[in-house]
Amino acid sequence: MADELIIDSKALIFATLADVYLSSGMVDEAISILKDGLGRNPNYTLGKIILGRAYYMKGNIDEALKTLEALYPEAKDSENTNLYLARCHKRIGDLDKAAQFYEIVMKINPQNKDARQELDSIAPKPAVASPKAEEPVIETTNLPPTIKEAAVVAVPIMEEPVIVDKKPPVEKIDQPVEPPVKEPVIPIVDTIPQAMLREEIDTEKETLESAPPKTEPQAVEKEPPVTEKPTAVKPEPKPTPEPELTRAERVAEIEKLLGAKAPEEAPVVPPPAKQEKETAKKEEEKAEEVPILPEIGFEIPTAAAAPPVQAAGVSPLDTLKEPMSHLLKLKAVKGAFICSRDGLLIQNSYEAREDIEEIAALIAAICNEADDSFKFLKEGAMEKCIIEKGDESVCVVTAGESLLCIVTKPEAKPGLVFVYARKIIEQIREILG
Amino acid sequence: MKLQELTKIPKVLGAGVAGKDGFIVESQFAVGYDPEKFGAMAARIMNQINKSLKIEASSIILYSPNMVFFARAKGDGIIFAIGNKDANLGLLKIKFDKI
Numbered sequence: 001m002a003d004e005l006i007i008d009s010k011a012l013i014f015a016t017l018a019d020v021y022l023s024s025g026m027v028d029e030a031i032s033i034l035k036d037g038l039g040r041n042p043n044y045t046l047g048k049i050i051l052g053r054a055y056y057m058k059g060n061i062d063e064a065l066k067t068l069e070a071l072y073p074e075a076k077d078s079e080n081t082n083l084y085l086a087r088c089h090k091r092i093g094d095l096d097k098a099a100q101f102y103e104i105v106m107k108i109n110p111q112n113k114d115a116r117q118e119l120d121s122i123a124p125k126p127a128v129a130s131p132k133a134e135e136p137v138i139e140t141t142n143l144p145p146t147i148k149e150a151a152v153v154a155v156p157i158m159e160e161p162v163i164v165d166k167k168p169p170v171e172k173i174d175q176p177v178e179p180p181v182k183e184p185v186i187p188i189v190d191t192i193p194q195a196m197l198r199e200e201i202d203t204e205k206e207t208l209e210s211a212p213p214k215t216e217p218q219a220v221e222k223e224p225p226v227t228e229k230p231t232a233v234k235p236e237p238k239p240t241p242e243p244e245l246t247r248a249e250r251v252a253e254i255e256k257l258l259g260a261k262a263p264e265e266a267p268v269v270p271p272p273a274k275q276e277k278e279t280a281k282k283e284e285e286k287a288e289e290v291p292i293l294p295e296i297g298f299e300i301p302t303a304a305a306a307p308p309v310q311a312a313g314v315s316p317l318d319t320l321k322e323p324m325s326h327l328l329k330l331k332a333v334k335g336a337f338i339c340s341r342d343g344l345l346i347q348n349s350y351e352a353r354e355d356i357e358e359i360a361a362l363i364a365a366i367c368n369e370a371d372d373s374f375k376f377l378k379e380g381a382m383e384k385c386i387i388e389k390g391d392e393s394v395c396v397v398t399a400g401e402s403l404l405c406i407v408t409k410p411e412a413k414p415g416l417v418f419v420y421a422r423k424i425i426e427q428i429r430e431i432l433g
Numbered sequence: 434m435k436l437q438e439l440t441k442i443p444k445v446l447g448a449g450v451a452g453k454d455g456f457i458v459e460s461q462f463a464v465g466y467d468p469e470k471f472g473a474m475a476a477r478i479m480n481q482i483n484k485s486l487k488i489e490a491s492s493i494i495l496y497s498p499n500m501v502f503f504a505r506a507k508g509d510g511i512i513f514a515i516g517n518k519d520a521n522l523g524l525l526k527i528k529f530d531k532i
Binding site: 379 | 477481497500
C-alpha cells in the first residue's frame with residue numbers, strides 16, 4: 001500500500017514538474033518526464049493536457065492535436081485543453097475550429113486575455129465575439145460554486161510563446177459561432193497557478209485511488225464543497241495568486257519531492273544567493289563538528305562542552321600541570337617530563353634542558369632493558385626505577401605505556417619524590433590509559 | 434665477606450658481584466635464586482646505562498611487582514642485590530655505599 005502511494009504521489013507530481021519545465025522552456029525534458037509519468041498512470045488527465053501543451057510548444061502540432069483530441073471527451077471543460085486545441089487548429093490554418101475552441105475558452109474563463117486576443121486576431125470583428133465573452137456573470141452564476149471560484153482564480157498562461165499568425169483574418173468567422181458544448185461548464189483548471197494545480201493534483205490523486213479509469217471528469221465531483229463567494233460576481237474578479245516561487249525553486253522543490261534527477265542537458269542550478277546560503281550553512285555545520293585527535297582519540301572540548309575553567313583547544317595533559325607544579329616545588333627536583341616507552345616525549349616540564357628528547361629516549365631504552373630483564377627472570381614488569389649518576393638522579397615511574405621521569409639532585413629524597421609522583425601517575429593513567 | 438653485610442638485611446634475598454660481561458665474581462643468594470641470571474641482568478642494565486648516559490659510575494634501583502633489584506657499577510665490576518618488595522632499600526643503599 002505504501003509503495004502504491006509512493007508511486008501515485010510520484011505520478012501525480014510529475015505533471016507539476018513538467019509544467020515547471022515547460023515554464024522554463026525545457027520542452028524536451030517536460031515531454032520525457034510526461035511520457036514516463038503517463039506510462040505509469042495512463043489515466044492522468046492533467047498529465048495528458050500538459051503533454052499536449054508540451055508538443056504544441058515544441059512545434060509538433062500533429063502530436064499535440066492527437067494528444068489533446070484523444071483526451072477531449074474527458075477534459076472538454078478544461079480551459080487549457082480548449083485553448084491549446086484552438087492554438088493547434090489556428091497553427092494548421094483551421095481557423096473555424098480554432099475560433100470554436102477559443103469561444104469555449106472564453107466561456108469557461110471570460111478573463112482569459114490570451115484567448116480573447118487570439119480570438120480577436122482571427123476574428124477581427126469584436127461585435128461577434130465580445131458579447132459572448134462578456135456574459136461571465138450569467139454563465140458563472142449557473143455554475144456550481146466550485147467552478148465559479150475556479151473560473152475566477154484562473155490566470156492566463158504567461159509563459160506561452162507568442163504565435164504570430166501572418167494569415168489574414170478569414171471572413172467566414174463573421175458568423176456567430178455556437179459553442180459546441182451546451183451543458184454546464186465544468187472547468188478542469190490546469191497549469192500555472194500553483195494553488196489550482198495542487199488542488200487538481202490532489203483531486204486526481206483521489207480519483208486514481210478510488211475511481212476506475214475512463215470515467216467522467218471527476219475533478220469537480222471529488223472536490224470538497226466550497227461555499228459560494230461573492231467575489232464570483234465582482235466586476236473585477238482579480239485572482240489572488242499565491243506568493244510565487246521562482247522557477248528554479250519550484251523545480252528544486254518538485255524534484256526533491258520526486259526524488260528524481262533533472263535531465264543532464266538542463267541541470268537546475270539554484271540561484272547564487274541560495275548557493276551562498278547553502279555553503280554558509282555547510283560551513284557552520286562543519287565548524288560545529290567537534291574535531292577528534294586521531295592519535296589519542298580525545299575530543300577537543302568545545303566552548304559549550306568544556307568545563308568553564310578550560311578554554312577550547314586546551315590539551316587534556318594540561319590538567320597535569322597542577323600536580324606537576326607541586327612536584328617541581330621540591331628543592332631537589334630539577335625537572336620532570338613524560339615520555340612514552342618508545343622514547344617519544346609527551347610532556348616536558350624541564351625547560352632548562354634542551355636535550356630533553358635525547359634524555360627521554362635514553363631513559364626509555366634503559367627502562368625497556370630492565371623490563372625485558374625482569375620478564376626474562378619471570379619477575380613481572382618493571383614498575384619504577386631510580387637511576388643514579390654522578391650529578392643527578394632520575395626517578396622513573398611507569399604509567400601504562402607512559403613513563404614519568406623526574407630528574408633530581410643527588411641529595412633528593414626518592415621516597416618523597418615517589419609520593420608526589422604517585423599522584424601524577426594516577427592522573428596520567430586516567431588521561432593516557 | 435662484605436656481601437654478608439647486605440644479605441643479613443631483612444628480606445634481602447641475595448647479593449653478588451659480577452663483571453661487566455655478566456660473569457659472577459662472588460655471590461650469596463638464598464636457595465632457589467640463580468645468581469648467574471641476576472648477574473647477567475645487572476651487567477646488561479648497567480652496560481645500557483653506561484652506554485646511554487656515558488658515565489662510568491652509576492647505580493640503579495628497579496622495582497617489579499614482587500622484588501627489588503639494586504645494582505651499582507664500580508670500576509670494572511658491578512655489585513648487585515635483590516630483595517623482596519618490602520625490603521629496606523634505604524639501609525641496603527647505605528650498605529652499598531660502605532662497600
